[in-house]
Structures are given as C-alpha cells and as structure tokens.
Amino acid sequence: MSAAPGLAARRAAAQLLAGVLDRRQTLAELSASADGPLAAPKPEERARASVIALGVLRQLERLDAVLSPMLRKPPPPPVHHALRIAAWEVLVDGVADYAAVDGAVRLVQGLHKHRHLTGLTNAVARRLAREGAEAWAALPPPSRPVGWLGPRIVKAWGREAAAAIAEAHLGQPPLDLTPRTPAEAAALAETLGAELLPTGSLRLRMPGQVSALPGYAEGAWWVQDAAAALPVRLLGDVRGLRIVDLCAAPGGKTMQLAAAGAEVEAVDLSAPRMERVRENLGRTRLPAQVVVADALDWAPDAPVDVVVLDAPCSATGTLRRHPDLPHARPDPDIRPLLELQARLIDRALGWLKPGGRLLYCTCSLLPEEGERQIEHARDRHPGLRVAGAVPPEGLEPGWITDAGHLRLRPDYWSGRGGMDGFFATVLSRD
Numbered sequence: 001m002s003a004a005p006g007l008a009a010r011r012a013a014a015q016l017l018a019g020v021l022d023r024r025q026t027l028a029e030l031s032a033s034a035d036g037p038l039a040a041p042k043p044e045e046r047a048r049a050s051v052i053a054l055g056v057l058r059q060l061e062r063l064d065a066v067l068s069p070m071l072r073k074p075p076p077p078p079v080h081h082a083l084r085i086a087a088w089e090v091l092v093d094g095v096a097d098y099a100a101v102d103g104a105v106r107l108v109q110g111l112h113k114h115r116h117l118t119g120l121t122n123a124v125a126r127r128l129a130r131e132g133a134e135a136w137a138a139l140p141p142p143s144r145p146v147g148w149l150g151p152r153i154v155k156a157w158g159r160e161a162a163a164a165i166a167e168a169h170l171g172q173p174p175l176d177l178t179p180r181t182p183a184e185a186a187a188l189a190e191t192l193g194a195e196l197l198p199t200g201s202l203r204l205r206m207p208g209q210v211s212a213l214p215g216y217a218e219g220a221w222w223v224q225d226a227a228a229a230l231p232v233r234l235l236g237d238v239r240g241l242r243i244v245d246l247c248a249a250p251g252g253k254t255m256q257l258a259a260a261g262a263e264v265e266a267v268d269l270s271a272p273r274m275e276r277v278r279e280n281l282g283r284t285r286l287p288a289q290v291v292v293a294d295a296l297d298w299a300p301d302a303p304v305d306v307v308v309l310d311a312p313c314s315a316t317g318t319l320r321r322h323p324d325l326p327h328a329r330p331d332p333d334i335r336p337l338l339e340l341q342a343r344l345i346d347r348a349l350g351w352l353k354p355g356g357r358l359l360y361c362t363c364s365l366l367p368e369e370g371e372r373q374i375e376h377a378r379d380r381h382p383g384l385r386v387a388g389a390v391p392p393e394g395l396e397p398g399w400i401t402d403a404g405h406l407r408l409r410p411d412y413w414s415g416r417g418g419m420d421g422f423f424a425t426v427l428s429r430d
C-alpha cells in the first residue's frame with residue numbers, strides 16, 4: 001500500500017476535475033493557466049495531482065458506477081470529486097483505506113459551501129473502503145470508448161474492437177522514447193531499464209521525471225509514442241532527401257527525419273509550439289530549418305522529395321494520454337478539421353518533385369481523417385496512388401491494410417502496454 005498523498009495534491013486534483021467536468025476545460029489548458037490548479041503546489045504535488053486527475057478521468061464511468069449506489073442523489077460536484085478521488089485511490093491506486101477516507105473528509109472540510117457534507121463524505125468513503133472492491137470486481141468490462149466517440153468506433157471498427165479500445169483507454173500508458181541513434185537502442189534500453197520494442201522504440205512503464213532520465217540532457221532520445229514513431233519509417237531510407245515536415249510541432253517527426261539524414265524544413269503555425277521544436281533540436285543537436293507559418297499561405301522555395309503532413313486532427317488516437325478530451329469536448333465538430341486536412345493535402349501535393357512522395361498521417365481513430373480522407377484526395381487528384389509503405393522492422397503484418405495504409409489502434413500490443421491510435425500512408429502521383 002502506498003502512503004497517503006498530501007492534501008495539496010488532492011485539492012489540486014479535485015480542482016482539475018472541476019475544470020474538466022464542470023467547466024469543460026482541458027487538462028492542457030488548466031495546466032498552462034498562470035492561476036490554475038497547478039500554479040501554486042510544489043512540483044511533486046503537481047505531479048501527484050496530475051496522476052490522480054488522469055487516473056480518475058480514465059476510470060470515471062466505472063468509479064461512478066461503484067459510487068452511485070452508495071449515494072441517494074448525486075452530491076454537489078466538489079463533494080463528488082472528493083469521493084471520486086477516494087474511490088480511485090482505494091480501488092485503482094492501492095492507497096490505504098484510512099488515508100483515502102481521511103483525504104476525502106479533509107477535502108470536503110475545506111469547502112466552505114459544502115462543509116456540512118463532511119459527515120456524509122466520511123460515511124460514503126468508509127462504505128467505499130468496505131464494499132467498493134467487490135463492486136469494482138463485479139463491473140462488466142467497458143463495451144466502447146466513452147462519449148461521442150463510442151458509436152463512431154463501433155461503426156468504424158466493430159463491437160469487438162470498440163471493447164478492446166475502451167479497455168486500452170483504462171490503463172496508464174507507458175512512456176516511449178525514440179533513440180537518436182537506432183544502433184545504440186539496445187545499450188540505451190539497458191541504461192534506462194527500458195524494454196526495447198520490436199519497432200525500435202524504448203518503453204518505460206514507471207518512468208518518473210522525464211528530464212531526470214539518463215540520456216535526456218545529452219539528447220540521446222526524445223519522448224514519442226511507439227505508434228507515432230512509425231509513420232516516418234514508412235519512407236525507408238531518407239538520407240539526403242529534401243523534406244518539408246508540415247505541422248511539425250513539437251518536432252517528434254522532425255527529429256526522426258533529421259536523425260535519419262534528411263534535409264528538413266519544419267513548418268508549423270504555432271510559435272510557442274515551434275519554440276519546443278527549437279529546444280528539442282538544440283537538446284538532440286539535430287539540424288533542421290524551423291519556420292513559423294500557416295501552411296495555407298506558405299510554400300517551399302523549390303519542389304521537394306517528400307512532404308510529411310502530420311495533420312491537425314481529432315486526436316482520438318491519444319485518449320489514453322488525454323482522457324480529459326471526451327469530457328472537456330463532449331461533442332466536437334470535426335468538419336472544419338476534415339476540410340483543413342483536405343486543403344493541406346492539396347497544397348502539399350503541389351510542392352512535390354516529379355516522383356516525390358507525401359506521407360500523410362493523423363493520430364486519429366476515425367476513418368474520416370484517414371482512410372476516407374485519402375479516398376477523397378484520390379477522387380480530387382486523378383493519378384494519385386498509394387505508393388506502398390516500406391514496412392519498418394518489427395511491424396506486425398496486420399497493421400498494414402489491404403489498401404496499403406498503416407492503421408494502428410490503442411488495443412494493439414495490449415500485452416506490452418498498447419500504443420496510440422494512428423493512420424499513415426505514403427502517396428505519390430503517376
């Protein structure tokens with residue numbers, strides 16, 4: 001059993017939950033806010049608050065399913081959040097019962113408006129500690145991802161896949177690293193105590209603070225999900241090729257391309273995000289030109305060999321890492337994104353040398369942003385064809401579809417800790 005986390009961490013976690021669930025803010029927005037829940041606490045309290053909030057949000061429906069029979073009616077949101085935190089601590093995180101109960105009670109005691117509910121909180125939290133584990137174990141597995149995405153995933157990939165994806169969304173994702181020098185991956189894995197995945201990424205299940213890991217300061221690796229590391233590798237050998245990395249920030253693919261010997265121009269609309277690309281390139285000592293520009297206005301000086309377009313998308317492939325999104329954005333309109341993706345594809349195709357290739361990818365689970373988007377692009381551009389990927393080492397054959405695209409899902413490699421959902425394909429013109 002782990003020790004009781006402090007009140008400051010729990011309070012910040014409860015405020016994060018209130019931001020996401022009551023005010024529809026994302027965790028990224030809340031974390032960036034100068035007077036947000038994470039502004040005052042100490043670094044270790046901040047880290048713990050994020051772990052709690054992410055954990056509760058991943059399991060929200062299940063925690064509520066255990067809690068609700070213990071409540072005659074839903075309590076005011078701040079009290080509900082305190083009980084959800086206690087439930088997650090007891091049922092998922094293994095915090096000692098007394099510490100979790102005490103944590104919830106103290107949180108509610110600190111709520112001016114709801115202090116009178118301290119007794120109720122104490123009673124429910126104690127009952128949770130007594131009876132919660134049995135109710136938790138009896139819950140059926142989830143049948144599909146939460147919220148608006150659920151029906152779409154069932155429609156796109158079927159019931160079995162939807163259930164497997166929902167199951168994958170419950171767990172804490174590992175930290176994946178891409179080594180700057182693939183030949184050194186095995187040695188790095190040993191130094192880091194990481195698993196070397198068949199596709200060459202390094203995987204840590206319990207990473208701790210990223211910047212304290214061996215090799216960080218020397219830029220021996222960068223953080224990149226194992227799935228996100230695969231699209232660029234579909235291009236095969238890129239040494240000496242002139243490549244525009246469009247929508248490049250925070251630079252995972254830029255670094256892969258530069259490390260593999262390409263001449264890269266990295267373009268992104270967001271100046272703050274491009275600052276992160278500069279920092280990343282500085283730390284890894286990799287060369288690339290960095291351009292802050294709207295891809296709808298900008299164009300390269302001369303035709304290029306490859307455009308990598310990692311288009312803005314619904315990010316539905318990354319919900320393991322962003323379980324706040326279905327709650328903060330419960331009914332997103334993805335049509336503007338679909339239009340932007342199509343316009344970016346059309347522009348990028350115009351920048352290619354004869355025989356040049358477009359690598360199009362999205363971290364989305366929706367075929368509209370992947371397979372369908374490419375069908376529409378082929379309708380608009382006669383002669384555009386799927387160039388066929390160079391299957392990277394370690395890729396499971398089933399991940400390449402009959403149409404020649406790479407389709408990755410969070411339930412793949414489930415025994416190894418899963419991966420983000422991704423779509424990627426390499427296109428060229430006859």
Ligand SMILES: C[S@@+](CC[C@H](N)C(=O)[O-])C[C@H]1O[C@@H](n2cnc3c(N)ncnc32)[C@H](O)[C@@H]1O
Pocket residue numbers: 246247248249250251252253254267268269270273293294295296310311312313363
């Ligand atoms: C999925 S992220 C890119 C991730 C990145 N390729 C990587 O591997 O680290 C999408 C990016 O598209 C950028 N973006 C969105 N609209 C854009 C536009 N019109 N022109 C250029 N960049 C744009 C966003 O700022 C965001 O950084």
